[in-house]
Amino acid sequence: MNALQQHYDQYTAEDRHVWQLLFERQLQALPGRAAPEFMEGLARIGFTADRIPDFRQTNQVLRRLTGWELVAVPGIVDDAVFFGLLAARKFPATTWLRKLSELDYLEEPDMFHDVFGHVPLLTNLSFCRFLHQLGHIGTLHASDAGAAELLARLYWFTVEFGLIRDAGSGAARIYGAGILSSAGETRYSLGPEPTRQPFDIAQVLDTAFRKDVFQTTYFVLDSFEQLLPTLPAVQRQLRQAACLTESAD
Numbered sequence: 408m409n410a411l412q413q414h415y416d417q418y419t420a421e422d423r424h425v426w427q428l429l430f431e432r433q434l435q436a437l438p439g440r441a442a443p444e445f446m447e448g449l450a451r452i453g454f455t456a457d458r459i460p461d462f463r464q465t466n467q468v469l470r471r472l473t474g475w476e477l478v479a480v481p482g483i484v485d486d487a488v489f490f491g492l493l494a495a496r497k498f499p500a501t502t503w504l505r506k507l508s509e510l511d512y513l514e515e516p517d518m519f520h521d522v523f524g525h526v527p528l529l530t531n532l533s534f535c536r537f538l539h540q541l542g543h544i545g546t547l548h549a550s551d552a553g554a555a556e557l558l559a560r561l562y563w564f565t566v567e568f569g570l571i572r573d574a575g576s577g578a579a580r581i582y583g584a585g586i587l588s589s590a591g592e593t594r595y596s597l598g599p600e601p602t603r604q605p606f607d608i609a610q611v612l613d614t615a616f617r618k619d620v621f622q623t624t625y626f627v628l629d630s631f632e633q634l635l636p637t638l639p640a641v642q643r644q645l646r647q648a649a650c651l652t653e654s655a656d
């Protein structure tokens with residue numbers, strides 16, 4: 408796919424202000440709430456409040472650490488493209504930033520979500536192995552609607568809105584980028600309102616989700632090593648879903 412470019416010199420003073428505000432606010436909220444692996448990744452990547460990340464620099468670090476890189480895209484791309492990129496160890500990221508008026512919550516991913524939310528965990532080998540294999544499976548099944556919905560749920564309840572138990576305290580910590588990029592959901596996700604249940608792949612595949620509100624259910628991993636081994640069972644269910652869709656035609 409002909410990748411977009413990040414026009415670094417076109418960022419405005421408002422863009423820089425938005426990045427700084429969101430960054431500083433999350434750096435207040437995340438310590439003690441974000442998974443240690445996220446905080447470690449953030450430190451290794453070296454993002455700061457006073458500089459909008461330059462994909463060229465970020466990619467040099469990512470390639471060295473895990474072989475992954477960011478590819479600039481205009482916005483949501485279709486599943487076949489999305490999974491194809493993950494299968495090539497390329498993560499699609501927007502280059503535009505939300506407006507000051509949208510600071511608290513955005514229904515679609517902007518660069519703060521894609522880069523601040525997703526990039527730090529792209530330094531974690533175990534997480535990257537899962538994402539890469541999910542991309543490979545997605546390219547095999549994305550054309551089938553039933554299978555695509557199951558894949559979207561798995562992606563949603565892990566990469567976007569996943570929680571993980573802190574090894575020491577046993578408390579839930581955040582690793583899902585959709586939470587990490589949203590100040591409101593950061594606090595809400597660990598608070599009393601939502602349901603937090605142990606990660607169970609059958610449950611995840613059976614749980615529908617809404618994109619326009621804070622989640623009402625989160626799934627909590629014990630460790631990132633739990634993710635990759637679930638994929639053979641996912642593939643079996645995707646094949647059944649595909650057969651069902653075919654027979655429905």
Ligand SMILES: C[C@H](O)[C@H](O)[C@H]1CNc2nc(N)[nH]c(=O)c2N1
Nearest residue numbers: 480482483484486489499559562
């Ligand atoms: C996996 C699932 O299809 C999910 O909605 C994908 C679709 N396309 C995407 N496209 C972009 N750019 N970013 C994303 O996070 C997604 N998510």
Ligand SMILES: N[C@@H](Cc1ccccc1)C(=O)O
Nearest residue numbers: 512513514515516585588589
């Ligand atoms: N809700 C996230 C953006 C997002 C939208 C859709 C999916 C995932 C993330 C934010 O406010 O930053």
Ligand SMILES: [Fe+2]
Nearest residue numbers: 516567584585
């Ligand atoms: Fe995302």
